Each structure stands twice: as structure tokens, then as C-alpha cells.
Amino acid sequence: xxxxxxxxxxxxxxxxxGPAGMGLLFNAxxxxxxxxxxxxxxxxxxxxxxxxTGRLGEYHITANSVGDVFLDCLRDPALRDVFEPLEHSPxxxxxxxxxxxxxxxxxxxxxxxxxxxxxxxxxxxxxxxQLWRSTTVTEIVNGGEEYQVWVEADGRSWRIRCRSVVLNxxxxxxxxxxxNSLADQKLALSPSAHIQSADALLRMNAVQLRxxxxxxxxxxxxxxxxxxxxxxxxxxxxLADALEFAGLKExxxxxxxxxxxxxxxxxxxxxxxxxxxxxxxxCPISGRVNRSGGLRYRALDIGREALSCGRIGKTGVRVNxxxxxxxxxxxxxxxxxxxxxxxxxxQCTGYQPRLPTLTYANGGPIKLLEVKGGLDSDPSxxxxxxxxxxxxxxxxxGLGAGLGVxxxxxxxxxxxxxIYGVWQFHHDASGAVIDAVVARLQEPMQEPVSLSRxxxxxxxxxxxxxxxxxxxxxxx
Numbered sequence: 001x002x003x004x005x006x007x008x009x010x011x012x013x014x015x016x017x018g019p020a021g022m023g024l025l026f027n028a029x030x031x032x033x034x035x036x037x038x039x040x041x042x043x044x045x046x047x048x049x050x051x052x053t054g055r056l057g058e059y060h061i062t063a064n065s066v067g068d069v070f071l072d073c074l075r076d077p078a079l080r081d082v083f084e085p086l087e088h089s090p091x092x093x094x095x096x097x098x099x100x101x102x103x104x105x106x107x108x109x110x111x112x113x114x115x116x117x118x119x120x121x122x123x124x125x126x127x128x129x130q131l132w133r134s135t136t137v138t139e140i141v142n143g144g145e146e147y148q149v150w151v152e153a154d155g156r157s158w159r160i161r162c163r164s165v166v167l168n169x170x171x172x173x174x175x176x177x178x179x180n181s182l183a184d185q186k187l188a189l190s191p192s193a194h195i196q197s198a199d200a201l202l203r204m205n206a207v208q209l210r211x212x213x214x215x216x217x218x219x220x221x222x223x224x225x226x227x228x229x230x231x232x233x234x235x236x237x238x239l240a241d242a243l244e245f246a247g248l249k250e251x252x253x254x255x256x257x258x259x260x261x262x263x264x265x266x267x268x269x270x271x272x273x274x275x276x277x278x279x280x281x282x283c284p285i286s287g288r289v290n291r292s293g294g295l296r297y298r299a300l301d302i303g304r305e306a307l308s309c310g311r312i313g314k315t316g317v318r319v320n321x322x323x324x325x326x327x328x329x330x331x332x333x334x335x336x337x338x339x340x341x342x343x344x345x346x347q348c349t350g351y352q353p354r355l356p357t358l359t360y361a362n363g364g365p366i367k368l369l370e371v372k373g374g375l376d377s378d379p380s381x382x383x384x385x386x387x388x389x390x391x392x393x394x395x396x397x398g399l400g401a402g403l404g405v406x407x408x409x410x411x412x413x414x415x416x417x418x419i420y421g422v423w424q425f426h427h428d429a430s431g432a433v434i435d436a437v438v439a440r441l442q443e444p445m446q447e448p449v450s451l452s453r454x455x456x457x458x459x460x461x462x463x464x465x466x467x468x469x470x471x472x473x474x475x476x
Contacts, residue, residue: 006156006157006158006159007158007160008158008159008161009160009161009162010040010042010130010160011037011038011039011040011041011042011162011164011441012037012038012040012041012042012043012162012163012164012165012166012437012441013042013043013044013045013147013149013160013162013164013165013166014042014043014044014045014166015045015046015140015149015166015167015168015356016045016046016167016168016170017044017046017048017116017120017131018046018168018169018170018398018399019398019399019422020168020397020398020399020420020425020430021046021166021168021398022112022119022425023073023424023425023426023427023429024166024425024430024433025044025119025120025123026074026079026115026119026426027427027430027434028430029078029079029119029122030076030078030079031431031434032078033434033435033438035127036438037437037441038123038127038129039441040163041128041130041162042127042129042130043129043130044120044130044131044132045132045137045151045160046131046132046133047134047135047136047137048133048134049133049134058106058203059105059106059202059203060202060203060204061104061105061202061231061234061237062102062103062104062105062234062297062298063102063297064102064230064295064299065102065297065423066098066099066102066103066297067096067097067098067099067100067102067103067108068100069422070095070111070112070422070423071096072423072426073112073115073422073426073427074086079119082119083115083118085114086111086114086115089111091107091110091111091114092111095108095111101297102297108422112422132151134153134154135151135153136151136152136153137149137150137167137169137356138150138152138157138356139356139357140167140356140357140358140359140394141359141360142358142359142360142391142394143361144361146162146445147161147162147163147165147393147394148161149162150356163393163440163445164393164436164437164441165393165394165395166381166395166396166433167356167394167395168353168397168398168399168401169354169355169398170353171199171398171399171400172199172351172352172354172400173197173198173199173347173349173350173351174352175195175197175347178226178345178347179195182226182339185256185324185325187324187335188340189342189345190341190343193342193343193345194343194344194345195345195347196344196345196346196347197346197347198225198231198232198346198347198348201235201238201239202231202234202235202238205242206238206241206242209238209239209242209243210242210243210246213243213246213248213344216343216344217246217248219343221343221344222252222338222341222342222343222344223239223248223251223252223342223343223346224252224253224254224338224339224342224344224345224346225239225251225252225253225254225346225348226253226254226255226345226346226348227253227255227347227348227349228253228255228257228259229348230296230299231348232348233295233299233302233303234298234302235348236251236253236302236312236319237302237312237313239251239312239317239346240312240313240315240317241313241315244317248317249316249317249318250317250318250319251312251317251318251319251320252319252338252342253306253319253320253321253322254322254324254338254339255321255323255324256323256324256325257323257325257326258323258326259295259303259307259323260281260290260293260294260295260414261274261290261294261295261303261304262291262295262296262300263288263289263290263294264288264289265287265288265289266278266282266287266289268289269289274289276289276290277414279413280413280414281412281414282412283411283412285410286410289412290414291410291412291415292405292412292415292419293412293414293415301313306319306321307321320338323335350373350374350400351399351400352370352400353368353374353375353396353401354400355368366385366391367385367386368383368384368386368391369383369384369385369388371404371418372416372417372418373402373416373418374400374401374402374403374420375396375400375401375402375418376404377397377403377404378390379403379432380395380432380435380436381395381401381403381432381433381436382394382395382436383396383401392440393440395433395436395437397425397429397430398420398425399420401418401420402419402420403418403419403420403429403432404418404419406419406432409424409428410428
């Protein structure tokens, strides 16, 4: 099946060095777990060809957390020496100047890429970690006590045998997922409608947006955004800013459930006149209102304006908001009509995980069980397959996967999605994964395997730090 290949054995493979994978590595250093994590060999695999860039910096929106949230990912005594060079980083000082406001994602991306380079260089030098760049994970085989991770690079394939795999390769927005979700609500699009992902549109500048929507505006076509998250309201603002003077007069937003707003405290919510459920909408750990499900910062401003006066920001573009589940009378029918008439429908309904081929050792395919917002996984990110079997040793908690609401993570009980975000990746979410991986590595195997690496070419001279891909919500 795979032809000639080389083989290596290690304890753990981290597949994907984006926000989730790097958050785990940062946290392993901070918590003192890195020696145990790397003891039997740790290999980091990433498809990135070069360091310091990635999709995070391509998004033309602000973060949904203040700058201090990202600085908090770097703020630990155990990392002081590692991050000392950041004192000379312009990106670091730009974020510090925005400590109490939401920075542009391009600045966040630059800072996190620089910090990641420092961490990766440090763990290679001090813990013998191997970095494999420009390497694609093609298949993961579950063999019970061990996993086989098949990768390709430079036209050759390698098989990595390991006890644990941390798999976070980013997320995708599948149009069929949107169609299925609408069908579940007895809603449908016009056969001629064009579905475009927010992931693609949020990476376009104003000129590119005008070029893309020019045919739709010329024919007076209707534009509908589906979703009620941070990205949906960021999308509304970008469309209005770019297209108002190109002829855009109105956008429709179709959202399944109530639009929720985030507040730092119940006192702040009361002062703003926001109505909320003190039992279900307040995080018991932080005291924040709608900590996981609420619009924040710039998206919060856009959301409040849209809800109060039907306008997008300070533009003259109108927005109609239609709630399809338990919404006001007439909303469902209006949403159905809008979707049926739309020329372009923008998908802002979350991500699905980007996965390689997953199989069992007998060759049978593995299909992971999905729930709202991600995968059905335990607190350490171990997913279930569709038969209900837990895949111990495999951990996913990044974009498109997420973690369920758990007392250790903190969330409001009314939130029924999955929790993910840069701050969580660097703290509680990755902490549970680290504990589970280290515990598995310390368990004796029934049939121990040799740790010989003699078949593997020396790639140390080719190591490079990895990219920060698609943005995730930076929940704190």
C-alpha cells in the first residue's frame, strides 16, 4: 500500500504545530512536563515549509480577546529566559500597547510566530525533540497499544510508531455541512446560490471583496450570512465596509439560536441593560456572562448595533436578523424566504477538523463521532468513533474538534458547543491532554518495541519552526 518506507519509533507525535499544538508545548514547558513528554522521543510534524507565517495573520479582523490574553500565554517564570528576546520584538510591544483592547490578528500572528520559534528552538536543544517541516500526515493507524503515523516528505514515506498522537491539523468549512445543517431545520438554498466560506472571505481585503461580489451587486442579488458567532459579525462589518459604496444596501443574517453578548461580570451586563439568566449564562469559575458563547469586543459592538437599530456599524448598510430556532414569530418563514432567494450564502457555522485517513490495524476505516461544534471527545480530547469506542492515545482539541464543557475549563451551562481558543490551548485544555499523554507513556506495554532510529536520516540540520494557521477563538 505504501511501498518502500523508513520507520522510526518514539513515544509521542504532535501532528500540527499551530495554535493548539504549540499551546501544548508552551504548557508542557510551563508545567515541567516536557521531560516526561520527550523521554521516549517526541516528534513534531508539520506541513509548513517556513517559519513565522500562516493563515492567522491573513485574516482582516480583530481578535475576540484583548492583547493581555495573548501576553498571558507567554507570562510564566519558567519561560522567562526562553522569551527574553521578545523584549526587542516590535510585535510584542504592539500587543502590549493594546493590552486592554482587541488587537489585529496580524499582530497576534507575528507575536505568536516569534514566540513559537523560540520555544521550538529551545526544546530541540534541551530535550532532543525532533522537528519535521514540510511533512504531511497521510494516515494514522490505531493498533491498540500503539499508533502508526504515516507521513510523506520529499517524495518518500515514513512510518512513525508511537504510543500517543496529538492531532490538530486545523479546520475546514465544508459546504455540505452547511447544507445538512439547514436541511435538519427544514431549510434549503436556491440551486443557483453560491456558498462561500467565511474562512476564505475574511482573508480578502476590500478590493478583493468588491471583485468577488461585483456580479452579485450588479444583478441586485441577495447576500445572506449564516451563523451567529464572532466570525459572522466580523463578516458583516467587512462586507459593509468594503461594499457599501459598490452598491450593497442590505445583508441578511440567519442564525439558529439567540445572539448572546459577552460581559466581564454580571455587574457590567446589568449596567449595559443586558438581560441574562444568572444560573445558566454565568461561568461559575470566572463570573463572566456568556464566557464561551458571547460576542466580544469589536464583534460585540457590531452585534449590539445590529440588534438595536438594524445597521452594520457606522455604515448605512441594513441588516435583517432572523432566528430559526425558537425565534420571534415570522422569523423562520423570513429566513426560509431569504435563503431561497440568496445569490451568495456565506458560511459562518464553525469548522470541521482537518483529518488524515484514519484506520484500524485490520484496515477498517475510523469515522469519528461528531457533536455540535466539533468531535465527541473526553476531557483530554480522546474522540469516540461512530460505534462508541474511545480512541485512547489519540488526542484532538484544536480548531474543528474542541473540548466539551468541563468544570476545569469553565463555561456557562447554557453553552452547548465545543470550547477552543488560543488561551485555552495554552492552559487548561492542553493541560488535560498533557496529563493523559504522560500517563499513557508511563504505562508498560505488553510487547515493548525497540526505540532504534537507525533507519531515519538525520533531519536536524533541516529543522525549522512552524506556522500558526487558521484563527481560533481566543476564549479566556
